Amino acid sequence: MKNVSLRAARGRPRAFDRGVALEAALRVFWRHGYDATSLAELTAAMKITPPSLYAAFGSKKELFLEAVALYAEMYGASVPRALSEEPTARAAVSRVLLEFAAFASSPDHPLGCLMVHGAANCTPGSAEVEAALRERRAASEAALRRRIEQGIAEGDLPADTDAAALAKYYGAVIQGMSVQARDGASREELERVAQAALRAWPRRRRGAAPATRAARRALPAR
Known part of the structure; x- marks a missing residue:
């Protein structure tokens, strides 16, 4: 039953717009820099929970590198x-x-x-x-x-x-x-x-x- 529940949880659609969340993270990193940005600041700006952040982006470092790529694309x-x-x-x-x-x-x-x-x-x-x-x-x-x-x-x-x-x-x-x-x-x-x-x-x-x-x-x- 536990494995079934995990699979079901993984299969649920995200309750947030990934692109909007990424752009919010970009602005936080831009304002504070990588090391000075806390997980709490990121999740508050992105309007998601820490588990959702890790599920969608992997880690703070991966999120930052993706934000840098978005910055390059936008500007x-x-x-x-x-x-x-x-x-x-x-x-x-x-x-x-x-x-x-x-x-x-x-x-x-x-x-x-x-x-x-x-x-x-x-x-x-x-x-x-x-x-x-x-x-x-x-x-x-x-x-x-x-x-x-x-x-x-x-x-x-x-x-x-x-x-x-x-x-x-x-x-x-x-x-x-x-x-x-x-x-x-x-x-x-x-x-x-x-x-x-x-x-x-x-x-x-x-x-x-x-x-x-x-x-x-x-x-x-x-």
């Missing part, structure tokens, strides 16, 4: 779109920074960026969580670097520009803007930070030749 398209749509590397990076200023300070969701703050102050036991966010930040930085390399090949930047260092610089600016947003910086203040950072953009020396055709062919596939 992650703006960077690749800006990098692909703008005609020059500078215009693309400018758009990324200005759109991030609006996003990070928006009252429509928790302030800042989950990819920056989600694993802040994690314990050694949360290494997988830290690694997952680190990989996503590295992927964004790599996308910036590829667009800068394209800009070098197209003559937007000096041929001797250090694309990797420039991508790291603007990645650091974005992370700093996220921290500033959490501290209460307004959109206008963050936009001024973005404009100041763009003044560091390398300029082609007058009369300098653009990158060679061979350099253009050497660009990695986007």
Whole structure:
């Protein structure tokens, strides 16, 4: 009889919308970070019991990783779109920074960026969580670097520009803007930070030749 009851319980339809619950969990993690978020905070926001959370998502870690994937799906398209749509590397990076200023300070969701703050102050036991966010930040930085390399090949930047260092610089600016947003910086203040950072953009020396055709062919596939 006990096994029959267990099978029946497992077969019952969920009494909650999994997608709605996941989005609620995302906002809690976004606001507090992984380690600082308690099970009680999650279940209260998701409007479910702890057994329902574990049955639907497996564990707190699995729930967080699924929330990160949802965050990327909901908010992650703006960077690749800006990098692909703008005609020059500078215009693309400018758009990324200005759109991030609006996003990070928006009252429509928790302030800042989950990819920056989600694993802040994690314990050694949360290494997988830290690694997952680190990989996503590295992927964004790599996308910036590829667009800068394209800009070098197209003559937007000096041929001797250090694309990797420039991508790291603007990645650091974005992370700093996220921290500033959490501290209460307004959109206008963050936009001024973005404009100041763009003044560091390398300029082609007058009369300098653009990158060679061979350099253009050497660009990695986007």
